[in-house]
Amino acid sequence: MSNSHPLRPYTAIGEIDHVHILSEHVGALINGEEYSDVTFIVDKMRFPAHRVILAARCQYFRALLYGGMRESRPEAEITLQDTSPEAFAMLMKYMYTGRASLRDEREEVLLDFLSLAHKYGFPELEDSTSEYLCTILKIQNVCMIYDVASLYSLPKLCTTCCMFMDRNAQDVLSSDGFLTLSKTALLDIVRRDSFAAPEKDVFQSLMRWCRHNAKENHSEIMAAVRLPLMSLTELLNVVRPSALLTPDSILDAIKVRSESRDMDLNYRGMLIPEENIATMKYGAQVVKGELKSALLDGDTQNYDLDHGFSRHPIEDDCRSGLQVKLGQPSIINHIRLLLWDRDSRSYSYYIEVSMDELDWIRVIDHSQFFCRSWQKLYFPARVCRYVQQSGAPPSL
Structure with a gap:
């Protein structure tokens, strides 16, 4: 049988x-x-x-x-x-x-x-x-599910909920479920750098939550708002009339905004782990460089001077460069780029990032090194909107 x-x-x-x-x-x-x-x-x-x-x-x-x-x-x-x-x-x-x-x-x-x-x-x-x-998970239930996952310390479910909320931050803020979050879960969410919603929307949703949860400590909730990220008009016409923050808090935010470098502000940015966000799929575009339409989507095995990548020459005057504008402010800590390796030449270069295309922070400096072929570059995570590479051949 x-x-x-x-x-x-x-x-x-x-x-x-x-x-x-x-x-x-x-x-x-x-x-x-x-x-x-x-x-x-x-x-x-x-x-x-x-x-x-x-x-x-x-x-x-x-x-x-x-x-x-x-x-x-x-x-x-x-x-x-x-x-x-x-x-x-x-x-x-x-x-x-x-x-x-x-x-x-x-x-x-x-x-x-x-x-x-x-x-x-x-x-x-x-x-x-x-x-x-x-x-x-969906907009209507993710807050409720995260609240329970947080209460019972379920790491995988918490992480999945957070990633979903990060990618749908504005919809989550306007949902009815947002109002029912516990204070602990609420603060866990809005304090995340990757909860990438405009700060005005964050403030207004927290204001709604405070009115819906009148017995909670509102000062602790409002401390999660990143006031220096808001414009002067928003601070005066949206924050001030709410009476949820003191005049000194608003003045302090204006002072920080006016006296700080733009790249020193505590920006929020989208976090998409293990994916190339410098592609048209995520709304990126080449601002400076040749073959702009290729945008890193070319043939990585058979590249030549006519196809394969967006690119730029590295020249003695250091004026040329490759600049990519990301689809939205994003958290990055890893860049992979290719230096021409079809001959024996080596190159030096540096990588800078910016939010406004005016204030740049150098995250990689290989201007004193001889480099060639694929470059896998890691640096402390930063929120940025623009990424650019520049450089010149090292002297021999």
């Missing part, structure tokens, strides 16, 4: 594996009054259960049902708070069968289910539910 029936798991010869039958038989006991010896009450709904099954599956219930407390008495009824009947029914099914269906459930039920998995100590269930939540 074949051991490869499609509904039967494969087992080695001499081994019997009927776990699926066991799961079906134990699962048939769910919510059955027969043999039950404990009842849970959730929002007036009754869930008969079996102590020995729950104790075998969960240390929490083992302590609750066999720990000598009043819940351990025969035929005990236990009322559970802070969860929904739908979520508890899902948990009961999981404890009896090892299975749970998430696809057709509302986000609120899924978050209650995640809360139960965390409370009762089912780490594998917690991970699987978190992974599913990562796949259904």
Whole structure:
């Protein structure tokens, strides 16, 4: 007889594996009054259960049902708070069968289910539910999901939510879910350099949150606004009338803005890890250089002087250069570029970045080195809008 029936798991010869039958038989006991010896009450709904099954599956219930407390008495009824009947029914099914269906459930039920998995100590269930939540993120639910993920310290779900919010910052700020964030989650989000929304929008959304959460400490919330990034008109006509910030705070912001270098301001920028953002896909364009339309999308194996890359010559006067304008202010810490290597010449160069095309910060200085071929360059992360390369041949 074949051991490869499609509904039967494969087992080695001499081994019997009927776990699926066991799961079906134990699962048939769910919510059955027969043999039950404990009842849970959730929002007036009754869930008969079996102590020995729950104790075998969960240390929490083992302590609750066999720990000598009043819940351990025969035929005990236990009322559970802070969860929904739908979520508890899902948990009961999981404890009896090892299975749970998430696809057709509302986000609120899924978050209650995640809360139960965390409370009762089912780490594998917690991970699987978190992974599913990562796949259904949208503007309407991401704040609610992040709040729970932050509360239970679920790193993967937190990171995925943050990346989603970073890429949709303005829509998140205007969503109803933003108003329901806890103060801790709210500050975690808006303090991120990669939460790349205009500072006026950040301020106005925080103002809405403060009005919706009148009992919170508003000064701590408003401290997250980067006032020096706002224009004088915005500070006087938007911030000042709100009365949420003191006149001294506004004057201090004006002073910082007027006395600081532009590149020293604490800008926000889009963060897109492990992707080349200097491409037309992300709205970048070549401002200075030859073959502007190529924009680093050329043939990296068969390049020559006529095709392959946007480029520029490195000349003695250092006036020529290649300048790329990114599609939006972005956080970068890595640049990869190619110096002509079809002959034996070497080159020196430097890389600068800017937000306004006026104030430039040099992040790479190879002006005193002999360089050739591919350059993989790393530097401290900075927010910028413009990137340019210039240089001259080193003296021999």
